[in-house]
């Protein structure tokens with residue numbers, strides 16, 4: 001059976017999908033709007049590094065790419081909270097050993113996936129070939145070059161601004177698509193590695209402490225309520241910082257003081273440095289190119305995009321951000337897109353996937369896929385939005401900090417206890433929707449306890465664990 005597949009977009013999901021489909025012996029043509037990033041044409045304004053966690057790793061593992069990617073990843077064991085006075089506090093992601101997230105280079109990962117896909121004879125990448133339209137009746141893709149291409153089916157992995165999704169929106173009467181943008185945008189900034197006089201080869205051998213200006217094994221957060229900055233380590237010793245800030249100032253009458261900080265108020269060096277000196281005093285000395293970076297780098301926008309249906313008969317399927325872009329605050333957009341690919345591939349092994357004869361019944365496969373994935377992508381999209389407020393506000397809140405400490409102790413003591421964060425991040429066997437429902441119930445109980453109890457060290461863990469287990473039994477009972 002040689003299916004002829006068309007993939008739109010050679011980003012993270014499209015490139016991984018090409019590998020999965022090629023392994024099945026399918027012929028795969030990938031059309032990418034941008035130039036070949038292996039030739040140095042990496043677009044500005046895209047996140048430079050990303051947090052890769054278990055769902056993404058599981059998808060990479062199936063195609064033998066996990067160890068390769070993790071070799072140059074920097075493990076992050078928790079959130080390092082930076083308060084206004086420069087004090088830091090580590091909130092571990094998990095109480096269990098071996099549960100951490102990994103900072104990886106976006107372009108490094110994307111290039112590795114393209115290189116791997118190209119090892120298969122059946123895969124061809126076509127760069128600088130943007131899809132400009134898609135015909136839902138014929139399944140024909142129109143390219144910017146004027147060429148028209150078609151295959152047995154088309155999978156659109158063309159990201160949040162998907163042209164294919166927009167074509168579906170125009171052509172399918174019941175198509176629903178809506179996006180909600182945050183009032184906050186983001187800007188990437190830079191903390192360089194510790195400089196050393198030696199050669200690049202000798203520098204690479206230096207210990208992490210010797211290469212990084214901040215603790216390399218944490219995701220750093222400067223939570224400031226209406227805005228925040230985060231920093232993720234890069235393998236070369238530098239950090240990529242991301243400032244999340246309102247695009248426009250709210251009317252001063254409605255708020256007070258620093259609440260009015262916004263991108264539109266940081267218009268010159270003076271206002272920028274005043275803001276950073278006041279809000280992030282411990283970071284400023286580490287950011288020698290702050291002014292240049294701030295005024296050169298683009299301000300990105302953040303939003304949640306939902307769409308439905310994701311497929312038209314067996315002709316086309318939306319996958320990854322094109323179907324369900326989310327805000328980046330759970331570090332799951334790419335992990336979820338990789339999970340999409342793994343689940344889609346697993347359905348191709350189901351008996352019903354093959355129609356009479358030998359070809360794949362894409363209509364059946366896409367229907368099953370969409371029904372399975374939609375409740376879960378809805379769940380992670382909602383959790384990602386909630387996590388913005390958790391990172392921005394709650395990480396600085398004492399009750400929340402006590403709750404995280406209690407959860408860490410619970411995880412250390414009871415191997416069967418998983419916090420919501422752990423279920424989302426470290427349990428690839430658990431659907432996002434279950435993680436959300438169970439996690440919210442647990443959070444309500446633990447927040448109540450921590451609001452009343454200032455000293456969580458004295459709390460009887462066994463009785464809490466029993467109450468948490470009861471919640472799980474109630475959840476199972478309510479589904480019967």
Ligand SMILES: Cc1cc2nc3c(=O)[nH]c(=O)nc-3n(C[C@H](O)[C@H](O)[C@H](O)COP(=O)(O)OP(=O)(O)OC[C@H]3O[C@@H](n4cnc5c(N)ncnc54)[C@H](O)[C@@H]3O)c2cc1C
Nearest residue numbers: 009011012013033051131158159320321331332333334335
């Ligand atoms: C600031 C920020 C930080 C993030 N951090 C994380 C994180 O830590 N962890 C995580 O898991 N996720 C993170 N994400 C989310 C993650 O980046 C996305 O979910 C992921 O890139 C989705 O992959 P994708 O392949 O669906 O889309 P994309 O990666 O956007 O790829 C789409 C591809 O399609 C191409 N394309 C677009 N239009 C066309 C067209 N018309 N024709 C042909 N090709 C086209 C694009 O050039 C691109 O190569 C973050 C996102 C942002 C914005």
